[in-house]
Amino acid sequence: MPNPFEKYNQDRIVILGSGGARYMATTQYRSTGGFILQIMQGKVQAHVDPGPGAIRDLKDHKDKVNAKKTNYIFLTHEHNDHEMSIPVIVEALQDDMEFKAKKGTFVAPAGYFDVKKYFFKMLGRTVQMQAGDSVQLEQGLSVTATTASHTDSVPNIGYILDIGNPGQKYHYKLAFTSDTEPFPDYVKTYAGVDVLVANLLRPDDVVCRGHMCTDQLIPMLREIKPAICILVHFGRRMDNEIDGNNVPAQVTKIQKAVGKQSVIIGPDDGKVIAFADILDKLSKQT
Numbered sequence: 001m002p003n004p005f006e007k008y009n010q011d012r013i014v015i016l017g018s019g020g021a022r023y024m025a026t027t028q029y030r031s032t033g034g035f036i037l038q039i040m041q042g043k044v045q046a047h048v049d050p051g052p053g054a055i056r057d058l059k060d061h062k063d064k065v066n067a068k069k070t071n072y073i074f075l076t077h078e079h080n081d082h083e084m085s086i087p088v089i090v091e092a093l094q095d096d097m098e099f100k101a102k103k104g105t106f107v108a109p110a111g112y113f114d115v116k117k118y119f120f121k122m123l124g125r126t127v128q129m130q131a132g133d134s135v136q137l138e139q140g141l142s143v144t145a146t147t148a149s150h151t152d153s154v155p156n157i158g159y160i161l162d163i164g165n166p167g168q169k170y171h172y173k174l175a176f177t178s179d180t181e182p183f184p185d186y187v188k189t190y191a192g193v194d195v196l197v198a199n200l201l202r203p204d205d206v207v208c209r210g211h212m213c214t215d216q217l218i219p220m221l222r223e224i225k226p227a228i229c230i231l232v233h234f235g236r237r238m239d240n241e242i243d244g245n246n247v248p249a250q251v252t253k254i255q256k257a258v259g260k261q262s263v264i265i266g267p268d269d270g271k272v273i274a275f276a277d278i279l280d281k282l283s284k285q286t
């Protein structure tokens with residue numbers, strides 16, 4: 001195994017909200033604030049799917065995230081639990097509170113920017129993508145849009161980020177799947193990804209159309225073999241005030257099924273996941 005600190009440096013994810021879908025969005029029992037990606041030695045800080053709660057979460061986690069450092073937003077699809085905080089995030093990341101200068105890159109599915117919204121003019125750049133498209137966002141950061149099979153009502157994509165430069169030690173792939181049910185090329189799409197952030201709405205075999213449950217994910221993870229798999233977007237069946245928290249049991253189940261090839265993480269809100277730290281700790285255990 002290459003030295004994880006050379007491969008991933010200090011790159012990390014801060015989970016603002018680990019919840020998803022209607023129950024979590026409307027109750028905030030788990031936040032639906034999405035997550036923050038901090039990579040490339042502080043050069044890139046990205047919000048991914050900041051749904052309801054994200055702004056409040058930024059206040060709670062200001063020791064981990066400086067909102068002014070955000071320069072990217074990635075949106076997978078225009079559902080409330082993924083999108084709702086974006087206008088305020090765009091305002092929050094501006095250095096100039098009179099909004100005269102432009103700042104930030106916003107990457108979203110094709111069609112999203114067709115309906116003009118007032119905050120688009122504050123952004124430095126908007127990037128529209130369809131599954132299969134690849135764009136170099138800057139030196140050492142490229143993005144490829146992937147298929148997501150969720151609902152037909154809004155365009156929906158996942159993303160694979162290629163971080164660092166091929167041939168150099170600091171180089172890896174990180175993907176987030178968006179809301180999706182299993183589709184024929186899921187394994188092929190995400191094979192070779194080092195850090196996979198997979199939306200997992202439901203436990204065990206509790207299938208939900210357009211979403212993923214544990215028993216559907218396990219066989220695919222076995223083949224994808226990411227070094228780290230971070231589960232997010234937990235719904236009511238995963239955690240609620242009557243039945244309690246089912247996430248740890250699901251993490252144990254998946255970890256057992258995939259074995260040592262991947263570290264499975266089922267984070268709580270506010271969790272900081274530093275990739276190299278996790279892999280380094282693991283290598284010292286074995």
Ligand SMILES: [Zn+2]
Nearest residue numbers: 020021081179
């Ligand atoms: Zn969702």
Ligand SMILES: [Zn+2]
Nearest residue numbers: 077079150179
């Ligand atoms: Zn959705």
